Amino acid sequence: MEPRASTSAQRLAQEAAEAAELRSYQADPDVIALRVEKVRAQVDRLCWAGIILGLAFTMANVQSFAAGDAAAWSLPWLAAWLLDPTVSLVLLAILRAEQVTARYQVRTGRWVRRAKWFTLAATYVMNTWESYAAASLSGVVLHSVPPLLVFVAAEAVTDLRDKLTEAVNVAFAEAFSVTRGSDRPGRRTPRKPARRKLFRDYLVEAREAWTPDVVITPAWVRRATGCSRGLSPRVAEALAHEIAQGGERS
Known part of the structure; x- marks a missing residue:
């Protein structure tokens, strides 16, 4: 009976490993x-x-x-x-x-x-x-x-x-950030899920990277923050508006 139990446990362990690998690919x-x-x-x-x-x-x-x-x-x-x-x-x-x-x-x-x-x-x-x-x-x-x-x-x-x-x-x-594991070829190990960056996050990054000698353009915003081409014009416009408002107050 003991060898049979050992075989069943090994089979379950193998199925669990295959299921974990399948889930890692599905979450890719x-x-x-x-x-x-x-x-x-x-x-x-x-x-x-x-x-x-x-x-x-x-x-x-x-x-x-x-x-x-x-x-x-x-x-x-x-x-x-x-x-x-x-x-x-x-x-x-x-x-x-x-x-x-x-x-x-x-x-x-x-x-x-x-x-x-x-x-x-x-x-x-x-x-x-x-x-x-x-x-x-x-x-x-x-x-x-x-x-x-x-x-x-x-x-x-x-x-x-x-x-x-x-x-x-x-x-x-x-989705989970995945890396290739070393224990098995093609095996993926899940990490903590990355938080989605919001519009205000990109705006904060652009504000911190801006200096008075920089001309605010969508291309500059993309280089400074890594945001998408579709979002960069909105970030550039909001940052320019903030700086203009700050200049008017001063």
């Missing part, structure tokens, strides 16, 4: 980042599919709105097919650009958001105008759903990408 920031990237790709594909299908549905309604009473296959009737793609292509270009900027948490300007809202509003009006004019409630509902869905998806997908990027940053900041 690179593994977490890879999983988030896979989710990001799935979200992008699904949102793009919904947006493109919604815009395709609106194309016929916009063409009917633009053609009016023009005869089928006449020049005005054919030209009416160009209106919806013109608006949709601008919208898709903006969304594609936001797909990249959101990945690196870079905020776009006001005109970008205004252009996106204008294209979405134009699509909605052209889709529902005839239904409103005919006082058809069912037509308004039917032709409102696709453009409103595109509008909501266009706004949501940008926030989702931003939050997924933030999830990766949080994983890197809060």
